[in-house]
Amino acid sequence: xxxxxxxxxxxxxxxxxxxxxxxxxxxxxxxxxxxxxxxxxxxxxxxxxxxxxxxxxxxxxxxxxxxxxxxxxxxxxxxxxxxxxxxxxxxx
Amino acid sequence: xxxxxxxxxxxxxxxxxxxxxxxxxxxxxxxxxxxxxxxxxxxxxxxxxxxxxxxxxxxxxxxxxxxxxxxxxxxxxxxxxxxxxxxxxxxxxxxxxxxxxxxxxxxxxxxxxxxxxxxxxxxxxxxxxxxxxxxxxx
Numbered sequence: 001x002x003x004x005x006x007x008x009x010x011x012x013x014x015x016x017x018x019x020x021x022x023x024x025x026x027x028x029x030x031x032x033x034x035x036x037x038x039x040x041x042x043x044x045x046x047x048x049x050x051x052x053x054x055x056x057x058x059x060x061x062x063x064x065x066x067x068x069x070x071x072x073x074x075x076x077x078x079x080x081x082x083x084x085x086x087x088x089x090x091x092x
Numbered sequence: 093x094x095x096x097x098x099x100x101x102x103x104x105x106x107x108x109x110x111x112x113x114x115x116x117x118x119x120x121x122x123x124x125x126x127x128x129x130x131x132x133x134x135x136x137x138x139x140x141x142x143x144x145x146x147x148x149x150x151x152x153x154x155x156x157x158x159x160x161x162x163x164x165x166x167x168x169x170x171x172x173x174x175x176x177x178x179x180x181x182x183x184x185x186x187x188x189x190x191x192x193x194x195x196x197x198x199x200x201x202x203x204x205x206x207x208x209x210x211x212x213x214x215x216x217x218x219x220x221x222x223x224x225x226x227x228x229x230x
Binding site for chain 2: 055085
C-alpha cells in the first residue's frame with residue numbers, strides 16, 4: 001500500500017529536497033512513523049506529546065485531519081496526505 | 093530587496109486599513125523563481141483578532157494548491173499590526189515557514205501615518221530589506 005505525502009518547502013531538508021515522498025500505514029500515526037524511519041526527524045516536526053502540532057496543517061485528500069480523527073485518521077492505498085505549516089503570527 | 097508595484101502596495105495597505113482593528117493578512121503570488129509579486133490574494137484572518145492572525149486551513153490548502161497548479165509561489169506574505177510597529181514579532185518569526193517569501197508588515201496604529209516594511213525571515217533570523225516601488229506590474 002502506498003500513500004503519497006506532499007512535503008512543504010521548509011521540511012524538504014528531511015527528504016533530501018523531495019516535494020513528495022511515499023509511505024504506508026493504516027492510520028496517519030503509522031504513516032508518519034513509517035516516514036520517520038526513512039526521513040529521521042520529520043515526525044518530530046509534525047507531532048508533539050499532545051498529538052499533531054498546533055501550527056502544522058495536515059490534510060488527507062481534501063480534508064483537514066483535525067476534522068477527521070487527527071493522528072488516528074485511517075489512511076488507505078492511493079490517498080494523498082498534504083502538509084502545510086500554518087501561516088500565522090501576531091503582535092507578540 | 094522587495095520589488096513591488098505601487099498598485100499592489102496600495103492594495104496591501106487598503107486591506108490593512110479596512111480590517112483594522114483586526115490584523116489583516118494575505119499573499120501575493122508570483123511565478124515560481126521569479127521573485128515578482130503579481131497576483132494579490134487577500135486571506136481571511138481565521139482568528140479575527142487584533143493581536144493574532146492565522147490563515148484558515150482549508151483556504152490555505154485551496155490557495156497553495158492553486159499556486160502549485162499555476163506554477164507560482166508565495167512571493168509576499170503580508171499581515172498588519174494594529175497597535176504596534178511594523179516589525180516581525182516573536183510569534184511572526186517562530187511561525188514563518190516560507191523561507192523564500194518576503195514578509196511584509198504594515199502597521200495601522202496611526203491613521204495618518206503609513207508604515208510598510210519588508211523582511212526576510214529564515215531560520216529564526218529577521219533581516220529587513222529595502223522596498224522598491226515600481227510604477228506598474230511587469
